[in-house]
Amino acid sequence: MAARKTTRSADSRSRAAKVGSPPRTATIRRQTAETKIELSLDLDGTGAAQISTGVGFFDHMLTLLARHSLIDLAVAAQGDLDVDAHHTVEDVGICLGKALQLALGDKSGICRYGSLTLPMDEALVTSALDLSGRVWFVYCVKYPTEKIGEFDTQLVEVFWQAVAANVPMNLHLVLHHGTNSHHIAEGIFKATARALRQAVAIDPRQIGVPSSKGTLST
Numbered sequence: 212m213a214a215r216k217t218t219r220s221a222d223s224r225s226r227a228a229k230v231g232s233p234p235r236t237a238t239i240r241r242q243t244a245e246t247k248i249e250l251s252l253d254l255d256g257t258g259a260a261q262i263s264t265g266v267g268f269f270d271h272m273l274t275l276l277a278r279h280s281l282i283d284l285a286v287a288a289q290g291d292l293d294v295d296a297h298h299t300v301e302d303v304g305i306c307l308g309k310a311l312q313l314a315l316g317d318k319s320g321i322c323r324y325g326s327l328t329l330p331m332d333e334a335l336v337t338s339a340l341d342l343s344g345r346v347w348f349v350y351c352v353k354y355p356t357e358k359i360g361e362f363d364t365q366l367v368e369v370f371w372q373a374v375a376a377n378v379p380m381n382l383h384l385v386l387h388h389g390t391n392s393h394h395i396a397e398g399i400f401k402a403t404a405r406a407l408r409q410a411v412a413i414d415p416r417q418i419g420v421p422s423s424k425g426t427l428s429t
């Protein structure tokens with residue numbers, strides 16, 4: 212057995228990493244006086260989404276986040292929407308960050324980095340991220356309107372700040388141009404979904420943790 216292991220190709224090592232490793236899944240349950248949330252994900256999914264937060268536009272964003280990251284995502288959130296959507300959106304972001312951290316484990320074999328400049332009709336957005344284990348969040352986005360329907364555009368920043376802080380990761384979101392707030396928010400979610408898809412993917416040539424430091428957990 213030992214002799215066979217030493218002669219495995221990079222290709223077979225990558226298959227072993229996927230097949231032989233525990234599933235990259237996580238479930239987070241979180242309850243406070245403001246929200247009650249259950250969130251589950253599978254990093255190696257097909258983008259299936261079961262989303263119910265009580266906030267229509269946010270459900271739309273989480274659904275396309277799953278679709279474009281190919282992360283299966285289930286979110287059931289009950290929040291104090293009689294106040295506003297702030298606590299619900301922020302706390303789902305906290306749960307998503309914690310679930311990503313749990314599912315990634317020690318990050319062996321992952322690509323680590325992801326980035327994309329994504330057009331959404333007239334809007335152009337860049338999302339660049341590093342699953343470094345360190346928090347840095349840069350948000351260079353201005354909206355032409357304060358609201359998208361009933362949804363406060365400030366909550367897009369609140370959500371991604373919460374995700375970045377809890378993975379933890381380095382996340383830069385930049386709007387180059389755009390005039391429609393719905394398109395801008397959607398571009399941010401789609402671009403970050405695609406960046407996440409790249410970053411969490413298993414690199415067949417990557418043996419161990421992709422860091423010369425030897426760890427990505429701090």
Ligand SMILES: [Mn+2]
Nearest residue numbers: 271393394397
């Ligand atoms: Mn839309």
